[in-house]
Amino acid sequence: MDRAVSDLVVRDLVKGFPGFQLGPIGLEITPGTACGLLGPNGAGKTTLLNCLAGQLTPDAGEMLWNGVRISRANWRLRESIAFVPEQPKLYDGLTVEQTLRFCSAVFQSWDREFVSEWLVKFGLPLKKRVRVLSKGLTVKLHLLIGLAHSARLLLLDEPTAGLDPESRVELREHIRALINDREVCALISSHLFQDIEAMATDFSIIRSGNLVFGSSLEEISDMRIYRTASADLLGLSGESRHLLKSWTKDGEHFLLVHEPQPREPLPEDDWMCEKPDLERLYFLTREDGS
């Protein structure tokens, strides 16, 4: 598949509800990349995923998958998109086997070998009704359905929410393996930093309907936060440093800097430096009031 056209591209996406507006949001995900979506409750993570899954019609902007506009009318596009909502609602009167048989008739490309293999890996009981499955098994069944039709875009809304620690670790390992093996694009929302770190390659932080910060997880190790009395002291014009974000709190300047090379020494009294982790970055986006 041509890498150039198999990206997910979101441009100026807007979806409004009474008292809340998502966007305008822009986003791009390339194959083999999983973007973790972090944000507080009500920030717009589920709304964004629902728009991408064709569950909500945006008020403005466009969403392109494989160069084709995502919309309800383009229902064939859903052959290549797998959406696992936070609370999967399958037909509880059907067994796992019947649910999979129904799906095999609905999807044009259905990989029976993959289903057989992953049924065992996931430990899904074929003869049990969906209503008696645990939350973890229901999510796994949903995931299996999404992947058995060779979806190239995974949209996972808090896939590990409500799972016990063992299931959570197991599920995120499976998801990570599938993303790597199949070179798919993934957008995963979660409240758990560990989940994002384990499953994603990139992350985006969404607050009050807007993406306020995003980067690759690898780049975090090259980031520094400087707290200075005067921002000018750092002399950020050098090529080895790149200012990502700046804000002021209680009269002090904070600078988030991408700095792959060690910086030149400065008078230590004038600045303090720390290496952030994902959690620190998440809370920084709250502290700066953006």
Added chain:
Amino acid sequence: MRRLLALVVKDLYIYRRELVWAWVGITGMTWGMFQMVKPSSPTRALVFICSLDLAVMVGFGDWLAYHEKSKGTFAWIRTLPLSDELVVSSKFIANSIIQIGAFFLPVLLTMPVLLRLDWIPWTLTAWLAVLAMASFMLFTKLAMSRRLGQAVPFIAAFSIILILMQLAKRFPSLLEELMYSVWTPPILLLLECLTIFGIWYLMCRWISAKDTPQLVD
């Protein structure tokens, strides 16, 4: 076609027990009632069967449409590669199969056998009238709020039963003439077909215009 078939079979399979109970129940009740009170004409017998059938329509409208809303399964169906027209069509077909069974089983098993009446509603008008009413019930269950979706079909069903009873009482010959004539007036057939298509079209438009959270409770 494969997708349409899968959707119809899924609906019929999920509600297979209710379906068997409805068919057996309506036929049994008709049989029992006709044992006690033997209707003097097929018109009166048909009014009774139609009254029972309308109750089945209300029940299956609930199962096929309202349960999809209340259990949230519409949200999942909408993530699958299925057009809204296909989903609506599958509901219409499943509903039609259920109603045809609920209407014709008691007619076929009671009228000629028990009442020795030589009439069986072979005319297309009778079939289409049942399907039009069943489609309307489905639409109300899907498009209206729970309370309205419960009230409107009952009011509609009650009104139709009243009209049928009045027609059977006051104009028995007119109703029987219509029932006995194999060749229905084309305009009546056309009106019935247009009604069914109109309801299908409205339902497709209504669903397509809605975001998924608006379709689930």
